[in-house]
Amino acid sequence: MLRESMELVSVIIPIYNAEKYLPACINSVLAQSYQKIEVILVDDGSTDSSSTICDEYAKRDARVKVVHQTNGGIACAQNTGLDAAQGEYIAFADNDDILDSRNVELLMQALVRTGADMSKARWRQFGPSLMDQVKREAGLGANNPRSVTVFSNPLAAYQNIFCKSLRMLEDLAGRYGEARYLNEANWCRLYRARLWTNIRFPEGKYAQDTAVAGRLYSRMSRVADINVNLYNWLQRSDSVTHRQQKPGFYHDHVQAALDNMAICYKRGVTPARSYYTLIGNLRYERTTSEIYPDPEAKKRLAEDEYRAIKVLQDLSLTQHLYCRTLSDIRTLEKVIYDKLIKNMV
Known part of the structure; x- marks a missing residue:
């Protein structure tokens, strides 16, 4: 268990009609080994039972905060979460994904020990049929990372290290290509909250993550990468990016x-x-x-x-x-x- 810092971490989860997978996601967040968290559930006008599920979790765990709002899209929900966050650190999760039980702990450990602006870890993709297996494995918790790589100029890394084949070649050459890989996703990261000052996602638009990526990475001096899987990304054929x-x-x-x-x-x-x-x-x-x-x-x-x-x-x-x-x-x-x-x- 991390002892260097016990600052509050705000975990923001935008939610819309996610009743099938939402409980597993929230359970994985509440089961974190790093317990000083607030879980901000932003119900973005769900028409299924997601709203009720959120309220039930808030009744059972004081760390859960629920915000209900009319449907405004994922960017609007993310912004609501950022506005409500009280933590010194910010994390995001999608409402159908599963966090490893040591996600926040290991990301915080890397951030505090290296003095980086953001820490990130590896993730894996899985299909719905593997949900039960993934939940079990995530609950066991990841091993300590084999390595932590710190790199500077994240904007340049984001722009130039995005081809998988070239990252593999860089790894073979000892240049830590995979460690320096950054994309637009905001999950499986831990941010210092100050990075988000005056930055919000553009509402009513697609590509909201891409729209803020350049501004965010421009504010960072160093990023720490943990060479271990801490996030499980559910792949669904009905997702926005797959239609x-x-x-x-x-x-x-x-x-x-x-x-x-x-x-x-x-x-x-x-x-x-x-x-x-x-x-x-x-x-x-x-x-x-x-x-x-x-x-x-x-x-x-x-x-x-x-x-x-x-x-x-x-x-x-x-x-x-x-x-x-x-x-x-x-x-x-x-x-x-x-x-x-x-x-x-």
Whole structure:
């Protein structure tokens, strides 16, 4: 059990119609070995029994706080959680995922001992049929990590270390590629609460995590990575990211990528990941604008294409070739990844 710090950790869980998996998620949070937590359940206008489930947990455990609100989307729910948080540290969890019982303990330990701004750990994906097995294993608690890697300039890491195959090659070369990998997800991390000052998720939009990633990583000097699995990510075929989307979905991702590229230019960072996000989602926005004809969608597409041309002109030839190469590698990896995810049951 960690003894270096017993500061309060606020765990924020946005909830919408999650009655099937919600109890397992909340149970995994309340079972944390690090007990000084407040669990903020933000019921975002659920129409199933999720609201009742939240209230029942609040009656049983004083650490649980419930906020009921009309449906405003996940960004709105996350912002409500941030506004309600009292902890010196912030963590997030999705309402259908399972936390290892030592998640907060080990993330806190890494954060305190290294003085980093954020700590993160590894995660695994699983299908619904493995839920019982995952719950048992998570309840046992992870072993102490084999290593803790601290790295600087997380914005550069986020932008340039995102291809799985290249991370594996870096690991073989002893350059800790996997440890330096950062994505847009905010779960399986522990943040110092001050990082979120004046940062909130854009409400009413998709890509809310991508939209704040650049600003968050720009505020961080160092990140600590724990080489152990502490989070279990449920893969469901009905999730937002696994469904065919309309043009607005891709438009929001294009806007987030463009905004992140602007941050990178100011910081002198080559925006390889945002280039990949921009090119891919712009292509999907064009395709879906033909499938779902809408004058407003056509107008947004024209504006996105114009802005993209202007932003891409700021890349040097070397940067453009570098970004294009990583984008092609990641596109191929995604084809394989999507097939694996679709086979999870």
